[in-house]
Amino acid sequence: MVKKELTETEIAECIPDLWQPLTPEQRALLVKNFTIQRYKKNEIIYCEGETPMHLMCLLSGKVKIFKEGVGGRSQIIRVIKDQEYFAYRAYFAEENFVTAAAAFEPCTICLIPMPIIMQLLRENNELAIFFIRQLSIDLGVSDERTVSLTQKHIRGRLAESLLFLKETYGVEEDQSTLSIYLSREDLANLSNMTTSNAIRTLSNFATEKLITIDGRKIKIIEEDKLKKISKIG
Amino acid sequence: MVKKELTETEIAECIPDLWQPLTPEQRALLVKNFTIQRYKKNEIIYCEGETPMHLMCLLSGKVKIFKEGVGGRSQIIRVIKDQEYFAYRAYFAEENFVTAAAAFEPCTICLIPMPIIMQLLRENNELAIFFIRQLSIDLGVSDERTVSLTQKHIRGRLAESLLFLKETYGVEEDQSTLSIYLSREDLANLSNMTTSNAIRTLSNFATEKLITIDGRKIKIIEEDKLKKISKIG
DNA sequence: ATAAAACCGTGTTATAGAGCACAAAGGTAG
DNA sequence: CTACCTTTGTGCTCTATAACACGGTTTTAT
Numbered sequence: 001m002v003k004k005e006l007t008e009t010e011i012a013e014c015i016p017d018l019w020q021p022l023t024p025e026q027r028a029l030l031v032k033n034f035t036i037q038r039y040k041k042n043e044i045i046y047c048e049g050e051t052p053m054h055l056m057c058l059l060s061g062k063v064k065i066f067k068e069g070v071g072g073r074s075q076i077i078r079v080i081k082d083q084e085y086f087a088y089r090a091y092f093a094e095e096n097f098v099t100a101a102a103a104f105e106p107c108t109i110c111l112i113p114m115p116i117i118m119q120l121l122r123e124n125n126e127l128a129i130f131f132i133r134q135l136s137i138d139l140g141v142s143d144e145r146t147v148s149l150t151q152k153h154i155r156g157r158l159a160e161s162l163l164f165l166k167e168t169y170g171v172e173e174d175q176s177t178l179s180i181y182l183s184r185e186d187l188a189n190l191s192n193m194t195t196s197n198a199i200r201t202l203s204n205f206a207t208e209k210l211i212t213i214d215g216r217k218i219k220i221i222e223e224d225k226l227k228k229i230s231k232i233g
Numbered sequence: 234m235v236k237k238e239l240t241e242t243e244i245a246e247c248i249p250d251l252w253q254p255l256t257p258e259q260r261a262l263l264v265k266n267f268t269i270q271r272y273k274k275n276e277i278i279y280c281e282g283e284t285p286m287h288l289m290c291l292l293s294g295k296v297k298i299f300k301e302g303v304g305g306r307s308q309i310i311r312v313i314k315d316q317e318y319f320a321y322r323a324y325f326a327e328e329n330f331v332t333a334a335a336a337f338e339p340c341t342i343c344l345i346p347m348p349i350i351m352q353l354l355r356e357n358n359e360l361a362i363f364f365i366r367q368l369s370i371d372l373g374v375s376d377e378r379t380v381s382l383t384q385k386h387i388r389g390r391l392a393e394s395l396l397f398l399k400e401t402y403g404v405e406e407d408q409s410t411l412s413i414y415l416s417r418e419d420l421a422n423l424s425n426m427t428t429s430n431a432i433r434t435l436s437n438f439a440t441e442k443l444i445t446i447d448g449r450k451i452k453i454i455e456e457d458k459l460k461k462i463s464k465i466g
Numbered sequence: 467a468t469a470a471a472a473c474c475g476t477g478t479t480a481t482a483g484a485g486c487a488c489a490a491a492g493g494t495a496g
Numbered sequence: 497c498t499a500c501c502t503t504t505g506t507g508c509t510c511t512a513t514a515a516c517a518c519g520g521t522t523t524t525a526t
Binding site for chain 2: 472473474475476
């Protein structure tokens with residue numbers, strides 16, 4: 001556990017949504033219980049079955065939340081980007097983790113003990129409403145995802161994933177290269193298909209000039225057509 | 234809209250989780266804004282795309298939350314039982330409904346305008362924490378469901394649905410007949426399969442003596458074996 | 467009572483996508 | 497540099513499940 005001494009201003013910049021509604025005393029409590037942790041590429045952040053202890057906020061890097069299904073097949077449930085909070089759901093539900101989390105690339109994460117968060121929640125309604133909103137958004141996404149993953153065909157699912165990655169992590173300076181470089185396997189696990197089908201479908205998209213691929217670099221060329229493929233399933 | 238005059242005691246019994254944390258003034262506000270609505274069997278309660286206006290609590294009956302996917306195929310996302318709250322997620326997320334709701338059987342539902350709920354939330358932390366907990370539980374269920382529906386085979390999915398229905402709505406006096414009578418189509422939509430496959434798999438289960446079927450009455454005989462089938466997928 | 471519609475059951479066919487197997491390429495470690 | 501492992505790519509086979517067709521039955525509406 002790398003623990004750095006940070007100023008209040010630095011912390012405020014890390015976790016603005018959490019920080020803003022707090023009173024000075026509440027902020028002081030947060031500062032006292034604030035730690036920072038680094039994770040290497042592909043390192044596991046938490047595992048299925050573990051007991052949740054901390055709220056986490058991703059300060060830099062990219063994280064996947066996933067779940068091992070039948071026969072060891074892994075399904076990526078959602079991905080986390082900069083300044084997103086995670087790992088708190090299970091604590092609120094009084095459960096152990098039903099998912100696992102791992103770093104796509106080197107990450108910096110800040111941790112705040114969940115009991116501290118609970119205390120703040122009891123004192124501060126704006127904070128509670130923040131979490132209600134976050135959970136509500138995530139639940140809506142999860143419901144939509146259930147239907148997409150079960151009903152769309154392979155091309156639709158992969159197209160959706162590509163668009164989703166663009167929306168979530170954005171693009172590089174050329175405005176079209178996805179700024180996340182995933183392995184074909186991760187792409188498959190995100191889109192509920194086998195690795196070979198992810199490879200095949202990806203190169204189909206490339207021959208159809210919807211995208212270009214250069215190793216793990218994916219450039220989106222025909223976004224509208226991808227949207228159409230994603231929509232019709 | 235059937236509006237009955239109810240006493241505070243009656244209301245308190247309808248919505249204990251919501252009622253209990255409130256102060257007398259908050260309770261008075263709730264009483265003033267409390268309405269009751271009845272729905273017939275198969276009646277739509279709300280539609281995809283509509284703007285959420287009320288928190289709903291199911292007082293009696295059974296409700297399905299579902300979503301139309303590609304090609305009109307409908308997927309049941311979750312089901313609501315007695316004293317469960319629903320229809321509030323979209324409002325909290327500041328979205329329109331992404332799902333629809335319909336009555337499996339005749340229902341009584343109480344409605345409370347969401348702005349009233351928001352006001353209570355701002356005043357009452359226990360209430361906020363109640364919603365945080367509910368949403369967290371639902372999100373966990375939704376995540377698990379995504380993996381089950383995508384990875385398990387037909388038999389596993391149907392077995393899971395049967396067990397889930399038993400757990401949710403319980404059984405009749407004989408301790409084994411499911412107390413919800415679903416059409417084969419609803420059973421299929423719950424388990425992500427076609428109606429013919431639901432019919433086929435159901436009668437397979439019957440010939441294997443795991444269940445007995447008499448029209449829509451389903452009796453669970455070998456719960457352990459069903460659990461095993463559900464688990465291995 | 468009778469027509470119409472919805473639902474249930476079964477057989478047949480078609481196909482999307484999983485599951486190999488294997489080769490080439492790229493990365494990493496000693 | 498060499499050896500080894502991981503990742504990518506391609507072809508082939510096989511199977512789970514969708515899709516369709518049709519006949520019987522039950523429920524609902526008129």
